[in-house]
Amino acid sequence: METILKASLAGGTRRNRERTVRVRNPITREILEAVRSRGLDSGGISMLPGEGCRPDATAWAVLALTAARFDSRDDGLIESSRSRLAAGQQKDGRISISASNPEAFWPTPLAVLAWGGSPEHAAAQSRAVNFLLSISGKHWDKVSDSPLAHDTSLRGWSWTEETHSWVEPTSMALLALKATGHGNHERVTEGVRMLLDRQLPSGGWNYGNTFVYGRELHPQPDMTGAALTALVGLVQEKQLKRSLEYLKERVSRLHTPRSLGWAVLGLGAWQSRPKNSDGWIMDCVKRQERYGTYDTTLLSLLLLAWMADQGFAFLHPADKGKL
């Protein structure tokens, strides 16, 4: 017992040391500076310099700032950003992309994650969770001669109101619900079934269609990474074997922030973070010279991939066991 405890403490110390090294790396500082510079006096964070507040940018930035938190320097920005998200929450608990587009509620699970660990925003988080548990898109009984192969009756989450369930919003909702202790809820169970049903037989996920008129569609690395990240703790690794193989093979050829960020997170979530990840991420940050300035979502995603070696689990250490 004592040996196990010592090993565990040694592991924890090593992890803390590694974390400190990462936080102090110039890449972390570069991303953090960029994200901080988009903080708005009125609260919240913009997607690009000079723009207005966007809830998705704000939530992603809070996650990144939290992940790389070293001292209290960013605490004010984190809290004001969380409050800005709460100020934009609608009565039913949703967070929409803009006030004039309430039907586009896909930022809701992001806000739930961003409010994690903040007692001040527990009520807002709870309302958002209730919204997620209550909302479901359009689903219908699977028809035998349908051109779509997936089980259309399984409820996940949609991007916008009154539409079908798709992979990314379902993955984000699962992450949010797990992080708030709802990992055993029936909607989570059904959402997991939905994601497994949308997994491509050859491995990986795309936006959410498997076969159309008998042809298997192509996987996408970002969607595969998001689904793998979400499914940690909910399914057995053997159920994802082909998807992990697909992403391990694909990741070395990814140079763009969204795909690379999610791929590293997804593989890391299953203890398969590629050895070269750090180099790829650093190279990807430098590629802004080629692609132009990354938006806040992309920078935050890269920072999360940089900091995390186990997907999203580090954001909510207390939930690690439950997840």
Add this chain to the structure above:
Amino acid sequence: MKRFSIETQPVPCLTRRQFMRGALGGMLAGTFIPMLENCTRRNRHAEAFIARVGSYEADIASVVLSGLRELKVGVEEIRGKRILLKPNLIEPHRGAEHINTHPLVLRGIAEALLQMGARNILVAEGTGHNRDTLLVMEESGLGEVLREDRIPFLDLNYETSYSVKNAGGHTRISTFTLPLALRQADWIVSVAKMKTHHWAGVTLSMKNLFGVMPGIYYGFPKNLFHWEGIDKSILDITATVRPHFAIVDGIVGMEGDGPIMGEPRKAGVLVMGRNLPAVDATSARIMGIDPCKIAYLAAASGWLGTIRETDIHQRGEAIASVRTDFALVEKIEAQRGLRLA
């Protein structure tokens, strides 16, 4: 530049109820009576230019200049204008030149318009299935071409937007949220790919406009439009966006199970014109497909333009000389019975 405007057009040939019956009930029942009626009516005239282009290595800029000249798009119309080119970008597969609008077509168009004095060129797209537009750009080869030519790209999925009334009225959507770049552009060109489509029959310059609708408001895929009806959504978006010009890349198109999983089909043409329904109808005929049997084209005729062959002044090559029948898949409902006699 005169945009086509619903206020100045003849009364639509199809009432909303007729269109609904034709597009949904009619198609399911295998009858196209309202659409055929529409095809036989006399509509406004339009012009379409067909150019034979053997490969993507050809001098596409010269071809485009010839087409613009034939279609009476003068220097005075282009000089000093901010031009937005809207390609069809779907999947990130290098070498799969039958899926996306080819980068060299965009290069040729940009070169031609800059020669005519355009103030600047912007390529803008909001991919429908992929959130990672940079990946699509990189792996399709478009990024490399645009960087070499110093042409900026705008991701319409994430662009600042504005609200505008739905000018079509076929769907239940009262207002659309559109990217600000559309309002800022002086001249919008739909640069589509010549493809069959498993939900819409064909995807050409009108269907290509789904890509201007921002994913952050409409999702990935833009599923709301599927629920509202693809045909009706195509009409509403076209009526609202009102592009000034269309160019269809049929040098290598896609047949069969388009828009992604089909096979390459070389038609060796570029088709262009001011009137989108006319350009699409001409493209469909080149593909050996009867445009009158494509629900949204039939419904657009007499309203957004014309698809009637005798009302379209064909310039350049004759349709018959370049006709290349694209394979249709019998089990795909939207492609059944489309073959041109």
